[in-house]
Amino acid sequence: MPTKRVLLVDDNAVVRSFVRQLFESQPDFEISGEAENGRDAVEKAENLKPDLIILDLIMPVMNGLDAAPLLKRLLPDTLIILFTQQEGSEVERLARAAGIDTVVSKIQAASELVLKAQALLASIEQEPDPAKFRNAS
Amino acid sequence: MKFSHQSNAICGSSKARCAPLAAKKNAIKAIAAARLSIGIRPAFVPEVTDQDTSTPHTIKYPHWQREFEAALREGEPQSLRQRVDAAEAALFLRSQALVGSAQGHAEQQAISDAIRTLRAIQREKLGYPDWNKR
Numbered sequence: 675m676p677t678k679r680v681l682l683v684d685d686n687a688v689v690r691s692f693v694r695q696l697f698e699s700q701p702d703f704e705i706s707g708e709a710e711n712g713r714d715a716v717e718k719a720e721n722l723k724p725d726l727i728i729l730d731l732i733m734p735v736m737n738g739l740d741a742a743p744l745l746k747r748l749l750p751d752t753l754i755i756l757f758t759q760q761e762g763s764e765v766e767r768l769a770r771a772a773g774i775d776t777v778v779s780k781i782q783a784a785s786e787l788v789l790k791a792q793a794l795l796a797s798i799e800q801e802p803d804p805a806k807f808r809n810a811s
Numbered sequence: 812m813k814f815s816h817q818s819n820a821i822c823g824s825s826k827a828r829c830a831p832l833a834a835k836k837n838a839i840k841a842i843a844a845a846r847l848s849i850g851i852r853p854a855f856v857p858e859v860t861d862q863d864t865s866t867p868h869t870i871k872y873p874h875w876q877r878e879f880e881a882a883l884r885e886g887e888p889q890s891l892r893q894r895v896d897a898a899e900a901a902l903f904l905r906s907q908a909l910v911g912s913a914q915g916h917a918e919q920q921a922i923s924d925a926i927r928t929l930r931a932i933q934r935e936k937l938g939y940p941d942w943n944k945r
Contacts, residue, residue: 688900692907732930737942759903759926764943780903781919783910 678795679706681724683715683741684757685733689780693728693757696788703791710734712741719745724752726791729774731758731765739772746773753794757787872918874908875901879925882932892937895929902926 680703684690690708697703707722709715711733719727727745731738742754756769759780769777775794778787870876878901882894906922909915933939 686896686899686903688896689903692904731942732933732939734933734937734939737940739942740940760930760942768942781906781923784907 677704678702678725678791679704679722680791681705681707681709681715681719681722681727683709683712683727683733683738684730685710686730689730692784693787696784697791700788700792703788712736712738712744715741716744716748719752720748723749726795727752727754728757728787728791729754731756731760738774739768742769742772742774753791753798755787755791755794872905872921874905875922875925878902879929882929888936891932895932895937898925899929902929 680697682690682693682697682705684693694705694708697705703726706724707718709718712729713736715727715729716736729738729742729745738756738758742756745752745754754774756765756774756777757780758765758777761779761781766777776790778790875898878894878898882891882898885891885894902922902925906919909919909922934941
């Protein structure tokens with residue numbers, strides 16, 4: 675599997691540093707950039723074109739739920755994981771509505787984040803590409 | 812000894828099955844590095860301060876309680892964001908350290924309460940957008 679490019683979005687530098695170290699310890703990921711809030715993420719994502727965005731929920735300027743639809747519009751194939759301290763079905767529901775692919779709680783083991791990212795990317799690679807089917811027919 | 816035996820039992824047959832254990836080890840390393848990077852004081856070093864100490868109270872959760880209380884006490888708007896960030900970082904790192912611990916239930920509850928309080932400060936005093944208003 676080619677190396678996957680990850681954009682980290684979190685207003686807390688310590689959380690970014692922690693997540694960066696987790697992903698950099700995996701051979702299948704590289705951190706392509708960091709952003710401090712949703713607006714910063716939207717601005718950077720267009721140039722960085724990451725395969726995966728790790729997105730915090732509560733941030734200044736623009737939160738994760740407001741940023742996610744903009745990111746999906748810019749980069750429809752990029753996967754988004756909401757990594758948040760907020761838990762509950764309401765967060766899950768709003769996250770899905772915003773186009774977020776999955777939610778990982780910051781209260782759980784952060785190693786779950788890497789495992790979920792790997793599983794999500796693997797499932798996408800196994801899915802047949804609808805464009806290929808269209809071309810073939 | 813017991814731990815290494817268990818690790819072999821879990822990981823012995825398949826490299827793929829070792830992934831969660833390796834990820835957990837990486838998380839532990841990341842916690843240590845992140846704590847150092849923000850200068851979070853080790854729990855056994857007492858805080859020396861020239862501020863009012865007339866109301867001594869016990870520090871029940873030394874990994875994050877001081878940072879949290881400092882955020883609650885902060886009156887200067889310019890410093891409040893830094894205090895909240897430091898408290899949030901300490902809470903995050905502690906909750907990561909508590910993952911899988913059978914004894915940390917009460918502290919996890921205290922962490923959840925502290926996070927809720929920080930969220931209110933971020934929303935009401937720091938003007939963060941409210942994610943739930945939709």
